[in-house]
Amino acid sequence: MAIIEVTNFRKVYGSTVAADDVTFSVEEGEIFGILGPNGAGKSTTVEAIAGLRKPDGGKIVVLGRDPGDPSLRKEVGVQLQESELPEKMTVREALELFSTFYPKPADWRQLAAELGIDAKLNARFGKLSGGQKQRLSIALALIGDPEIAILDELTTGLDPSARRDTWDLIESVRNRGVTVLLVTHFMEEAERLCDRIAVIDRGRVVALDTPQGLIAQVSTEQRIRFRPSEPLDDALLTGLAEVREVRHHGPTVEVIGVGDVLQAVTSVLAVNNIIAAELRVEQANLDDAFVQLTDRKLAANGSDN
Amino acid sequence: MNVFVKMVSSELKLSLREPLLLFFSFAFPTILIVILGSIPSFREPSEEYGGLRTIDLYVPIALALIQAMLGLQSTPQVLATYREKGILRRLATTPAHPMALLGAQLVMSLLTAVASAALVLIVGRFAFDVPFPRYFLLFTLCFMLSAAAVFSVGIFLAAVVPSGKAAAGIGGLLFFPLMFFAGLWVPRQNLPDVLNRIGDFTPLGAGQRAIQEAAAGTWPAAIAVAVLVGYVVVFGLAAAKLFRWE
Numbered sequence: 001m002a003i004i005e006v007t008n009f010r011k012v013y014g015s016t017v018a019a020d021d022v023t024f025s026v027e028e029g030e031i032f033g034i035l036g037p038n039g040a041g042k043s044t045t046v047e048a049i050a051g052l053r054k055p056d057g058g059k060i061v062v063l064g065r066d067p068g069d070p071s072l073r074k075e076v077g078v079q080l081q082e083s084e085l086p087e088k089m090t091v092r093e094a095l096e097l098f099s100t101f102y103p104k105p106a107d108w109r110q111l112a113a114e115l116g117i118d119a120k121l122n123a124r125f126g127k128l129s130g131g132q133k134q135r136l137s138i139a140l141a142l143i144g145d146p147e148i149a150i151l152d153e154l155t156t157g158l159d160p161s162a163r164r165d166t167w168d169l170i171e172s173v174r175n176r177g178v179t180v181l182l183v184t185h186f187m188e189e190a191e192r193l194c195d196r197i198a199v200i201d202r203g204r205v206v207a208l209d210t211p212q213g214l215i216a217q218v219s220t221e222q223r224i225r226f227r228p229s230e231p232l233d234d235a236l237l238t239g240l241a242e243v244r245e246v247r248h249h250g251p252t253v254e255v256i257g258v259g260d261v262l263q264a265v266t267s268v269l270a271v272n273n274i275i276a277a278e279l280r281v282e283q284a285n286l287d288d289a290f291v292q293l294t295d296r297k298l299a300a301n302g303s304d305n
Numbered sequence: 306m307n308v309f310v311k312m313v314s315s316e317l318k319l320s321l322r323e324p325l326l327l328f329f330s331f332a333f334p335t336i337l338i339v340i341l342g343s344i345p346s347f348r349e350p351s352e353e354y355g356g357l358r359t360i361d362l363y364v365p366i367a368l369a370l371i372q373a374m375l376g377l378q379s380t381p382q383v384l385a386t387y388r389e390k391g392i393l394r395r396l397a398t399t400p401a402h403p404m405a406l407l408g409a410q411l412v413m414s415l416l417t418a419v420a421s422a423a424l425v426l427i428v429g430r431f432a433f434d435v436p437f438p439r440y441f442l443l444f445t446l447c448f449m450l451s452a453a454a455v456f457s458v459g460i461f462l463a464a465v466v467p468s469g470k471a472a473a474g475i476g477g478l479l480f481f482p483l484m485f486f487a488g489l490w491v492p493r494q495n496l497p498d499v500l501n502r503i504g505d506f507t508p509l510g511a512g513q514r515a516i517q518e519a520a521a522g523t524w525p526a527a528i529a530v531a532v533l534v535g536y537v538v539v540f541g542l543a544a545a546k547l548f549r550w551e
Contacts, residue, residue, distance in 0.1 A: 050398050051397075051398070052394065052397060052398065052551075070400070073398065073399055073400040074399075074400045076398070078395075078398035080391060080394065080395055080398065082391055083390070083391030083392065083394055083395040084390040084391055084392060084395075085390075085392060085395075086319050086387070086390075086392065088319050088322040088323070089315070089319060093315060093318070096311075097311060097312070097315050098399065100307075100308050100311045101308060101399045101400050101401040102399075102400060103400075140395075144399070144400075
């Protein structure tokens with residue numbers, strides 16, 4: 001069952017089209033990612049889902065209701081980009097205050113412990129580091145024990161280890177049955193956490209698939225790099241059906257190919273008694289998929305003009 | 306605990322952590338009375354004030370000062386900062402409406418104003434023999450109406466400025482001319498008539514007139530009451546219409 005349905009969502013600010021035509025739906029219990037370059041319309045879209053903005057066109061339905069329905073406020077937890085708390089409010093006071101807003105709040109002490117801010121309960125908001133503020137903000141999004149958690153730029157400002165801890169936390173939140181809508185620009189985060197991803201560019205969804213599906217969509221290409229033990233005649237490799245291109249970077253050879261190119265290249269090297277040192281195989285990842293998906297869109301737009 | 310009560314107590318706690326604001330809104334008006342009251346000639350009845358002493362005039366002026374400090378300085382700054390930092394927007398995503406936070410901030414300011422005014426009246430009465438206001442209920446109503454007018458201007462200011470800093474700056478600029486008409490530098494009794502007629506149309510001038518008249522045991526002039534109600538209605542409605550949550 002779709003828990004969030006966004007159909008042809010459009011939002012315009014003056015002459016700027018923030019969201020042009022966004023359509024996707026989020027299923028119950030999944031972690032759904034929204035990925036896109038800066039200014040693509042990601043935040044505008046999730047803010048409309050959170051009921052903060054009224055669509056100029058199209059329709060959004062959350063848990064069967066209009067996003068503006070006040071009854072949704074206790075079922076949807078939101079972590080906003082760039083929202084702060086009063087400088088002199090302590091972590092404990094913020095957690096306690098936000099707890100009183102909800103009919104059945106989660107245990108804030110446990111939440112604080114899970115997010116690693118339990119040692120900072122008496123610290124004032126203004127004295128927290130960027131990462132600590134971020135973790136408090138996530139705690140406040142989860143404090144109402146929501147059905148849906150909307151997290152905008154979840155791990156921005158966190159150091160790598162805090163980022164990994166946060167990923168674990170999000171997975172545990174999902175395991176409790178919470179549907180998570182995640183806006184991110186970290187590919188690793190999207191690849192690791194998301195069940196499905198919508199790539200938004202210039203206000204439109206340009207791709208919607210699982211992370212693996214997105215990668216497969218854009219590229220089957222592989223890159224092999226190695227340092228041959230003796231000079232290598234390119235013709236040995238370019239003659240192979242799987243190889244598309246051979247490049248040299250100093251002593252390193254780079255072979256770009258498709259299919260079972262690794263097998264083909266290593267066989268040729270073995271036959272010629274060449275040893276491949278520092279052999280590395282690079283497969284396309286979500287990064288490449290993202291760049292290709294959003295670039296293709298740019299190119300298409302360019303040719304329209 | 307009830308959400309609103311919790312918000313008011315949270316705002317109260319936060320305000321206690323602002324020593325400068327607390328000093329100017331709570332301690333300073335009373336300190337002013339103590340300083341003026343320590344000058345012997347200000348405790349002598351004066352012909353030009355119709356037999357009143359200077360200190361008698363400055364007690365109601367100190368009450369206006371409380372309203373100006375809270376209504377024009379601290380409240381607009383706090384509210385504009387709450388918007389600027391996305392705190393109101395954040396609240397809009399919870400079951401608590403951001404309006405509740407504005408309400409809590411106002412209730413907190415009003416409580417501070419009442420406590421500060423009580424301190425001024427008590428110190429005035431027991432240290433310098435300034436009588437308590439006659440018609441206490443009427444006096445309290447005039448004080449509250451005057452506070453409402455000043456706060457309406459302050460909330461309007463918070464609604465139209467882009468940032469907390471801008472609110473503090475413009476609030477500071479408004480403070481001096483408006484306190485002038487309340488008589489902070491020269492009491493109304495000593496101001497030329499034409500300035501008082503102008504002052505009658507300012508929130509603190511009209512408020513001061515109503516407070517003084519009620520304290521002296523007469524009905525406040527209809528014009529003063531009408532002007533105050535006008536400020537509440539016009540600026541209150543404009544603020545409600547223009548206030549942006551983000």
